Amino acid sequence: MSKILIRGAKVLGGEQRDVLIDGETIAEVGTGLSAEGAEVIEAEGKVLLPGLVDLHTHLREPGREDSETVLTGTRAAASGGYTAVFAMANTFPVADTAGVVEQVWRLGKEHGYCDVQPIGAVTVGLEGRKLAELGAMHESAAGVTVFSDDGKCVDDAVIMRRALEYVKAFGGIVAQHAQEPRLTEGAQMNEGVVSAELGLGGWPAVAEESIIARDVLLAEHVGSRVHICHLSTAGSVEIVRWAKSRGIQVTAEVTPHHLLLTDELVRTYNPVYKVNPPLRTERDVMALREALADGTIDIVATDHAPHPHEDKDCEWAAAAMGMVGLETALSVVQETMVDTGLLDWAGVADRMSAKPAQIGQATGHGRPVSAGEPANLTLVDTAYRGQVDPAGFASRSRNTPYQGRELPGRVTHTWLRGKATLVDGKLT
Template sequence: MTAYLITSVSVVGAAPTDLLIRDGVIAEVGPGLTAPDATVVDGTGLVALPGLVDLHTHLREPGREDAETVESGSRAAALGGYTAVCAMANTSPVADTAGVVEQVWRLGREASLVDVQPIGAVTVGLAGERLAELGAMADSAARVRIFSDDGHCVADPKLMRRALEYVKAFDGIIAQHAEEPRLTEGAQMHEGEVSTRLGLIGWPAVAEEAIIARDVLLAEHVGSRLHVCHVSTAGSVEVLRQAKARGVRVTAEVTPHHLLLTDERAETYDPVFKVNPPLRTASDVTALRAALADGVIDVIATDHAPHAVEDKECEWAYARPGMLGLETALSIALDVLGPEWDLIAERMSRTPARIAGLTGHGVDPAPGVPANLTLIDPAARRTIEPAELASRSRNTPYARMTLPGRIVATFLRGEPTVLDGKAVK
């Protein structure tokens, strides 16, 4: 295993120092380090962060390898500064058995670009009718601890209660896609002034808020862990704020696109801006940013959702919802939050690693710590060109936008997956 000496790098925004990586761990930290056998990486002007962790990634394999594979998605993640991602269950077949989650887990190990932690389905086939094999998935080689029907809401309150009760036995988490389906039938975008002007059926904010309100009450009653996926409204923030004040075991995530983009993007009818939950209003964006800063929202999660060309480059009404996110998330966070490195590390690495139970991830570089880290050049700016992305899909909402920051290197247990901004393998 090659040793690496990273010189004059700022660790989470602190004064420049050196990092020596040896045998997969941070061997030494301090100024003026020497190691004749080590490969030197010049860290001047760079910031070292603990490797990013994504709680919400769609890798599409098995079933839709035309849109993404575990390998291509892992490469995109590494190029985005990630060392671990949680793979959602809405594959084909659905990841609702031990066999499927173990397949995804093994594919991640074979790619060896990031740690791929499968998320299991809550219900069989995501149909919302009966619980999937939660215990078998938890006991599998993949050691599943988070379960979600993402893309579908667990709308039946009795079933949601049973799921929360079941996973409590092994301190598991139910991650809810909060959408009351009877309020969003035929919905095409956020319900508001823009949808009225465009004549499109709206997705009301209350459809999200009502489910979150119900589920925090269920989680409080059961005493179990609830995670709310892709929070998108100011009303949801207030429900979460009240729940946390009461001590409910609830965490929440927000996507980069909900922190930056608004429903006004739909005025172009460009399907790249169609997403679920939909882009909301400027006031919602403001509330989400504030909630992220004060901790009501715990995590930035990408909801990386690749789609094949035929599923996205079509009429708005027929386009599949979803956007790419892995290769741009850190740049969006830097754009939205500024160089608040400790906050970025907390929301994009430490907290998601803690929620997912990913040992060795989300730990700041220090002697003896596994060398899972990313180096970013905060002074660089890059223009996003879809054809240059590692994902098999091209549905990025940031095409030809110039964003701050460039990932220079990513290390997974001391081995580089990215060097000089390029994938190593």
Template sequence: MSHSENRTLLRAARVLGGEPQDVLVEDGRVAAVGQRLPDTATRGAEVIEADGQVLLPGLVDLHTHLREPGREDSETVLTGTRAAAVGGFTAVHAMANTFPVADTAGVVEQVWRLGQESGYCDVQPVGAVTVGLEGRQLAELGAMFESAAGVRVFSDDGKCVDDAVIMRRALEYVKAFDGVIAQHAQEPRLTEGAQMNEGAVSAELGLTGWPAVAEESIIARDVLLAAHVGSRVHICHLSTAGSVEIVRWAKSKGWNVTAEVTPHHLLLTDDLVRSYDPVYKVNPPLRTEADVLALREALADGTIDCVATDHAPHPHEDKDCEWGAAAMGMVGLETALSVVQHTMVDTGLLDWAQVADRMSLRPARIGRLTGQGRPVAEGEPANLVLVDPGHREAVDPAGFASRSRNSPYRGRELPGRVTHTLLRGRATVREGKLV
């Protein structure tokens, strides 16, 4: 990958959607922000004509499946971080459900090093909570924290830590180094054989239903455990109106609870399952219109802290099959910002400054990342993304940087396009193309 000059001028960029300003980047940091910076200050800089595009801090994803090691047929750290850069992300958290599982210092260091080598965005490994994601014995949480990867977030995502004693012990253990347990809330006994959201559509289609209470009961238990222990719990891919109410209640008590929502749960409903197209099969399942509206409102009022993609790539043979046999998951890195613009900005629920908060500042804070999720201000690291909100285009997964194509938005017109992504001042995406 070629290195650009160490001085770049973003001319007439709307920082957080405000008035156009010039932003000078020098040696990986923001050197100056102001209206019409003087030529003497910007001489010799590479100029990017922003033309009033929106400038945001680089996006941070708390929930990405990069599949390496073990499932390089669906994604690698390199292809996943390329997809992240195209989507405007400068940092991702790589989930632990790899082969082998990221449950030791050795595996998380391997993922971290692969991220450093790829150079397209920062990769922060997430460690498993339990050995082999089996829910029976705590993994080496302390060793993963003390490793070169400095793991602070632990999750058995893909599976729920359903044993209350194990969950309590994990919360107690990570408290010592200000870690967080990110829970995939799914009571396994209530979802055996479940194929989609339990409701009118599942009854009509004759598919085994996945009740909202399977998610809500685990969230209720875990916010109570976190409060009891005085530790931090983060709720992954929250998907129901009831879950929102539980998180809202926990926060009203002042408990250390955070939550994320995926772009697809902000837009898509279980009605789409009528097509039996496995591209809509996901965990947690697509819910009802009422749930979607509750999630949008909760993201707007801050009950839900952030948007996380749950980017879950699968090779075509795992998706292009009958519904019952298909793998669960959707790719999301390259379309996340467009879906958030469509569901939250264009509807008036969030402005661009709030998008920066929910997609950069807060996820970086929850993941305890330093140098990411920082304001666009003098002296800060130049992790930046330039977005053209007026652009509209039908989604074509054939052009994705990801190795997988399982996008639920194929052929759907979405607004906004990332034109430039800068990682510490170096362009990883220029004019919408990878560098």
């Protein structure tokens, strides 16, 4: 690989520095750097971050290639500044065996736009009745360390306890989709004033909070690690805060859409706003932002959930739940957290790169922008503002809730181990 000199970037939003990439590694960080024959990227005024890491991505392959593939999903990831993503297990067939997780892992290796780390299912077929091959998936070439039935809750306390005990042996983690199924039968949106006015089945906050409360107690009892997927309510924040105060090994994520959007948008009956867990109230949104700022919520994860046109362009009740998010996540975080003064860019790097890499054990990712580290980097034009146009997405699907909305920030370059995957906003 040739040398690349990134000149004058604000590293983590701080002072301007030059960063020299030599091959797969950051060779030097300083001022007034030069390198004979290096490609020079003029980055004055732009922010340089470690490559983003998403602990919660749906790539859909195998089985739903009409909505996304590993290729299109990783291209979308590179467009959004990501150098590593964790692929959820709710594929067809389910990623509950070593063979399926290795297939996804190898597809990621072949395409090369970002690293793909498969997440293994907790239970066979996501059915919640029998533990999947957790050990075999961990020992496979994919080296799975994160397990989740995301899309479904592991609602059986005995199964959840056994999973926590099993993964403890090799330092794994169970990522829970917290949704008590009996409390959410027929649910279409957040339970509250808006659902009552619209006559839509409500998804109560307690359905999330009760599972989180149970699982942090189980994690404490077992001495194992539990991660809460897409936490969405103010009450959930308080439970996680309490659990951390007791020293329980719990981490939690919030999605960009839960940081910005509320259930008031459901009044449009536009299925693009249908998601699980549902959009909550303004009070919940503010609590989530504050919790991300103070570290109660550890990371931002996209829950990138692509769907083909026919699954979303229909009546509300029949529409699939989910939103794409890889290509807009950083912009939403800038809008809700940076431009509001709740986080600086070093905090964004922590919540969107360093900590998700630590939780998922993504080797070589989330590292400091310093000499000797892998050159996994993202360059952001933070002064940019523009309308979201899904027609330009790299994802195969277009189900974004931000179409036509003006958002700040634009990823201009992404490097994966020194290789450019995005240059001037265009995929290589």
